[in-house]
Amino acid sequence: VLVLGIETSCDDTGVGLVQDGRVRVNLVASQTLLHAEYGGVVPELASREHAQVLDRLVARALDEAGVRPRDLDLVAATRGPGLVGPLLVGLGYAKGLAWSLERPFLGVHHLEGHLHGALAEAPVEPPFLVLIASGGHTHLYRVEAWGRYELLGATRDDAAGEAFDKVARTLGLGYPGGPEIERLAAAGDPHAVPFSVPMRGRAGYDFSFSGLKTAAVRFRDEGHAPADIAAGFQRVAVASLVGTLERAAQDTGLRRVVVAGGVAANRALRAALAATGLEVHLPPPGLTSDNGAMIALAAARRWARERRADSLTVSAEPYWPLGEAV
Ligand code: ATP
Ligand code: FE
DSSP: EEEEEOOOOOSSEEEEEETTTTTEEEEEEEEEHHHHHSSSSOOOHHHHHHHHHHOOOOOOOOHHHOOOOOGGGGEEEEEEOHHHHHHHHHHHHHHHHHHHTTOOOEEHHHHHHHHHHHHHSSSSSSSEEEEEEEEOOOOEEEEEEEEEEEEEEEEESOOOHHHHHHHHTTTOSSSSSSHHHHHHHSSSSSTSOOOOTTTOOOSSSBBBOOHHHHHOOOOOOOOTOOOHHHHHHHHHHOOOOOOOHHHHHHHHHEEEEESSSGGEEEHHHHHHTTTTTTTEEEEOTTTSSSSSHHHHHHHHHHHHHHHBOOOOOOOOOOOTTOOOOO
């Protein structure tokens, strides 16, 4: 089965091809430079840019895989959550292509995409825990069966990736902040600056990262070295994610855990996860941040389980909690 996956929920255009469960091509056109001068993603600019590059990116993906449009068995796109304009561009394109080729169309939940991206190389079966740590989410779910997501906890303010981005900005680093913080932290002492782990000792599985950003500003103004601030922030951010995950694993008895989303690229996080002794599943390189292959993988697996296509009348869902039917 050859599946085309399209991801346009935010500022990256992703096109992926998955054949028989294996990623063949995964192309991402980043809009980071386009939005850089505005200090954030401008939805209208993002929509227009997606519309401009999508067709060429799909053509290139098919070309690199040596396949023709006719060879596609399924066409999938992200349906939500995300920015409505950008979502509509990808959805409209995918529906049009599916319609013209007379192939099933599948609208995919963005977080289900991140989840399946993390399972690209080792497909596993529920039950498991999944922690999505990305630019917009820090959400911990218990998955008892496919499609059944029980939210155990979530961030009460900033997402983990957002915190990396904001602390990076505080330190005068570039965007996205995650890789920049990780690089600078390697030169710092993680214990030189007295950051404390947010929410430690609290019941439940919620997270909070906005206090770390405020603390980083204060430590910077007190004259601490940027590398020490980066290392200290990364230490407690990782401790919060891994500590909460470990506690949830203990309480639920689920030792199989999946960690997905852009923050899953972080090597300090990966090292801390490896030290837990849990059965940890992480996305391979290229599948951590937004991409089309993860959308194709999620679609391929739903199709294999349920043989269920979506109607061409489904619309974008900018606000769409995982596990809630629309
Ligand atoms: P969402 O999926 O919630 O809609 P998003 O798609 O914007 O949000 P992703 O693309 O999954 O988020 O991840 C981007 C985030 O991951 C950014 O905040 C970025 O700073 C962070 N990130 C990327 N690499 C690293 C890293 N090495 N360490 C920490 N964070 C990282
Ligand atoms: Fe994402």
